[in-house]
Amino acid sequence: MTDLAELVARSLEAATREEFDSRVREQTEFLYGQLDEGALDNEGFAIGLEMEVYAVAGQRDDSERTVRPTEASRLHQIPGSIFEDTDAVSKELGLHNAEINTDPNTFDAAGLDAQATAIEMETRKARAAAGEENCALVLDAMWTIPPESGTVEYLSATTDLDGVRLATNMRTDPRYVAIDTDLLERADGSIELSVPGVERSFPSILLESLATSIQPHLQIPQTEDFPEYYNAAIRTMGPLVALASNSPFLPADLYSEVSDPERLLEDSHHELRIAVFEQSVNVTPNPKVRVPSDLDAVTDVVDDVREDDVVAPFLSEWLDAGSGSEYTDNYWEFEHKRGTYWRWVRCVIGGDPVEGAGDERSVRIEYRPLPTQPTVTDVVGLQALTAGLIRGLVAADHPITDLPWDATESAFYAAARDGPDAELAWVTADGERTADRDEIFSEVFEYAKYGLDVQGIDDGASYLDPIRARWRAETTPSSWKKTRVREHIQDGLGFSAAIERMQREYIRQSRETDSFAEWL
Template identity: 50%
Template structure:
């Protein structure tokens, strides 16, 4: 069967009612086994563990968005994403101790270097950034909107031609009346594909929780840290330059984190914010809640996993339909079942938190700092029995979306160690870093290592964050006489020249 037939056939199989019914049966059966494993303690592990996913995109020698050739993925051992310009590197899980954190840093650096080397062989370069803004040669509209119909199936030219992605695209298009729209300050976009979602890239720290009985506490703490951590790391204030008219008012009006409305808008159609498939998750009362939510979530683009998958752990090989459905259970924090825990038997399994709201950072050092802050903070808050979970869920949600809009200028929401509500950023950041330090010390890191790891983020407390830097550079270029599109491109070329090196963002 040729590639074209495989795509069309894969979409047809995914939309077949019998496939959907069989898929749902398997998900139900696998979920029941997972619940039993949670209750029996099978997903308990010996210790905390950490990992990281990092997404980026490729550019040519003119700084324009570029397609990544297939050969690059084999050479660099990195993963593919929705857009043909995207790549992802992962650092495999390590123990959450001094040696493991050091190993994470080495692995992230090595994986980014490998991607850079493989891309360099085809005259391309990786960019560590949260949203591409210099379009490819044909322009943003042509790139994102180029589709064709093959036997009734919409195939986006610049989407990875994998049946899973194409089936997902077609299912969401059907639910969205054939058009994906985005309305943000200065821009109204509409495309016949979800490829707009590939504008955004992110980093996702992972924290394995050793005792599933405590998992709900860590999960609920994670929700309440999202806004404050994002306020230190926002990095996506602009869409591609050619999307804009020459209206400088956009600079102040545009959100600091366009990734969030782009992702939610690409997937959710007209669903209310708290009901869309991409959203701020609810609290959990027990670990099995994360399983129940995957089961109850709407099924998109089901695939029956027949045949062996050598790239998955023994445990996850038994829950492949559940795993597939969890993969499209898009929440800004997720519970992930089944990963192989560090240093245990081959058939071991775990339960971990995937922390998803954060944009890709400008450098590897900044990325490592974010990972260390997140995992240290969650561990420190959790082991100290900090009362942050007393912050109402709605306040945590509103804080997150306020930061999406206003970045470091947004009001924050927090409950202090004394049980007091506060919106004072200095108080919030004091506790944020104090409890991150506590969690890292509990993991065995010494104070000098902790200080060096957190410094690139701690120095952002005055509002010096990537999104604010980008807005300031664009504002300066407009004042120099550039049009808004010219100013966005000028800023981005400066960003690309600086990004990816060893100099942390705060020293730019």
């Protein structure tokens, strides 16, 4: 079956949900058995990365044989040819989005070097492929220069296909359309966005395509240890988001009649990406995008997905999937459901084999709260910081998991709101509770470096230093953006015009510098 409208209609049928739930229950029993038998244990740690980007229109620079954004560049849809020219680039929700992936590597010196090289090379290849269509890819956490049609028009445009309403600028992937249809029905036909300075309604979850992120992955070799690493990872989210914040503004034309721009600048979240994602899809009885609960046992990761609200269920035979040739085919419907288990940290079961670190039967942490960064160096630095910190905290038997879960949640949302100035929460190596940012970040970098050392990465500091520079300067990409907008307003520009000018400066600098540290 390939007809999109029919797939969406069948996904919404009660009979489908009943059969889907039955298969998920059966497949959880398979996964319990795999965990009990140690079938998901592996030889060592492994790392990987996903990086989302968006596109703007570009102009060919024949002298450098490249395509660059111009002062007139606006949001641009990514040509389909880019996905044909490189296997490392995959489609995302919006027609203007793409995701660049690395194959996993062992978590050691050679593996981290391979990750850095891969993300650099794949980004170059993706940019070259996009450039063939006068399109330029941007490393950023949220697009703010709207297309010619305007943001509201772009995100609200719909077409009808045999009774199914499609968001015109969303990819017509059956899964995306089914999720959009299901969530929109639950939301009574309107997705609401409410953040400082903007109150809007949209007829689609395409709103979520405003935001782009990076997702470092860390494979844990012994499944019985997984809860310890997972619970530690949750407690790192506040400090790491505070260091990474990069989305303080929505598209410029969403702001109208700003009577007090200085107040709005102060109130705007450093990571609006968090609010946008949560508000675009949290319409089920139990919010699907949130800080996850702690794990008591590794089997909790199976239970959590099984008990999660069902959205847009598919059956494997509809897509000629689940043939048995892949390990994940043993739990196809479970894996489909996990795809909408949108916690800020989640477990992934199964994956690609990694020489020296195991086969496709594995468990790994997918770390989801971080925004896309200005440069590849910054992206790799955050990948090293994230994996190193989680590994280092557990290897050192650090008491970080003594931090109460509710304090962890509060710190995460404080970081999303206030960036580097957030009121954070931490437990020190001595077991003392602290909110002192210098004390917190000192341990964050100390234990990240320790984690890299434990994995045999002697030059770990070279990866961490670009991110460490932010702590020392008390500046992140989001605070840089806020400062630039403030300066442009003081020079006489309106709020929206100041955002556009800042964004063009950001795009230029992100392409011309090696790391954000050079902007400080």
